[in-house]
Amino acid sequence: MTTVYVSGHRNPDTDSICSAIAYAYLKRISEGINAIPVRLGPINRETKFVLDYFGVEEPIFIENVYTQVQDIKFDKPLVFKENTSMFEAWNAMMEKNIRTIAVVDNENKLIGIATVGDLAKAYLSSSHELSKYKIPIDNILATLKGEEILRYVDYLEGDILVAAMSKENVLKRIKKGDILIVGDRDDIQQAAIQQGIKALIITGNNGISEKILELAKQYKVTIIKVVPDTFDTVKLLNQSIPLSYVIKKEDLLTFRVSDYIDDVKEVMLKYRYRNFPVVDEEGKVVGLLARRHILDYERKNVIMVDHNEFSQAVEGIEQARILEIIDHHRIGTIETEQPILFRNHPVGSTATIINRLFEEKGLIPEPKIAGIMCAAILSDTLVFKSPTCTPEDVRAAKKLAEIANIDINEFGTEMFKAGTSLEGKTVEEIFYTDFKEFTINNYKIGIGQVNTLTDAGELKQQLISFMEKVKKDKDYDILLLMLTDIINEGSEILFVGNNKELLQRAFNVEIKNNSFYLPYVISRKKQVLPPLVKAINTH
Structure with a gap:
């Protein structure tokens, strides 16, 4: 059976992880597909709390979806x-x-x-x-x-x-x-x-x-x-x-099942052998690979959830076969070779869309899946306080909370307490808690966001120093970090870059040093990115 990887974005948050798990579950029970949820990085404290609370295993980690030898059909070996x-x-x-x-x-x-x-x-x-x-x-x-x-x-x-x-x-x-x-x-x-x-x-x-x-x-x-x-x-x-x-023992050219096809092609062009042995990670023979096998092969199948841009997708996505995209963000610069199912709804959480897909199929998620879907909605909508929150999010969360038998307010408070503590975290972990990259009119922009119920204090200067290094190493034009207080509903924005005037125009604020405060701003998608896009386009 063909494997389908259901993947959220890089630097995964609760919605990204929980939506991948929930949608893979839906595909398995409704279509019998071997859908496997995957993650592209470590889960954060909030997500760990959610998965532990409902007893759900975290998705497996994958580095990329480049085609490997194990993904193609090679000859069964004749072994003696x-x-x-x-x-x-x-x-x-x-x-x-x-x-x-x-x-x-x-x-x-x-x-x-x-x-x-x-x-x-x-x-x-x-x-x-x-x-x-x-x-x-x-x-x-x-x-x-x-x-x-x-x-x-x-x-x-x-x-x-x-x-x-x-x-x-x-x-x-x-x-x-x-x-x-x-x-x-x-x-x-x-x-x-x-x-x-x-x-x-x-x-x-x-x-x-x-x-x-x-x-x-x-x-x-x-x-x-x-x-x-x-x-x-x-x-x-x-x-x-x-x-x-009789056999040749010296200087054997073999491929491991984990080798990438691009590397295999390079070797095959250099050495004109008819067949190459394929071995597993223990060195045991599992097949023979010939040139004909790599002329036409099945690429890895991927369903993208909670994102739709290559810059946020798993490495190697351009070589994979994208089957579906389920997302609630703006539509970016992604291309597919064939028509696909693309569900993009203006709601506060991807899990809200997945709940609708359950309803369309007449299915009810089991309690633990309903629980993580509800948690994803509460996380992305900040328990309905975010401007991205819609009535559809509220309806879905209440329904899922009933299936999971949880109190929304009590659970939300516990979840945010677990997730917003900065204690013991490095500046790198804080900065990349929820980080996304965007390209707008040739401006390379990175925006991180971390929810916290406490003042970052002395950490701010350390974070700014770290951001300076990231900007230089990765050539960003603008780099922002939102320190969001979800209780008082506002965000302190740390920034580095040479575009202070552009930021002042975008947010109508006077900026001194490397930070500014935006009251009632808690959404990167609706309250930070659109003003930036407008300011850049009218620059």
């Missing part, structure tokens, strides 16, 4: 152990029409690969050099349809002789430790055993006399009886050679 015979591997490759195999150790970790060409080359070159190889007895039995008569060793190694001449000539050539291929010639068998051979391979499915058997036991000689005649036995014996002698 290193002692497997060339005979077995070759037949399997011919049957399945596969040109590359993977060879693994006992833990299924890759140790080498071999192609059809490697096996053919090894077969031709090994015909007269069998003494170089250590051949498992089991391979000989399987390749030559053999029967084990006596067994004193697990491997055969040494010179291999064929008794295709007179007894005298055969015995002249035999040395201690040799292996003899012979038919039903008892005289040669007996003399060879007495001269110290290590093993007898009896061809033509011929029987062994009791006399030879007893003598072989006395001298501890391994005896194998095989079906083919002597000629075919010699021809097939080198196909018993284990793959460990």
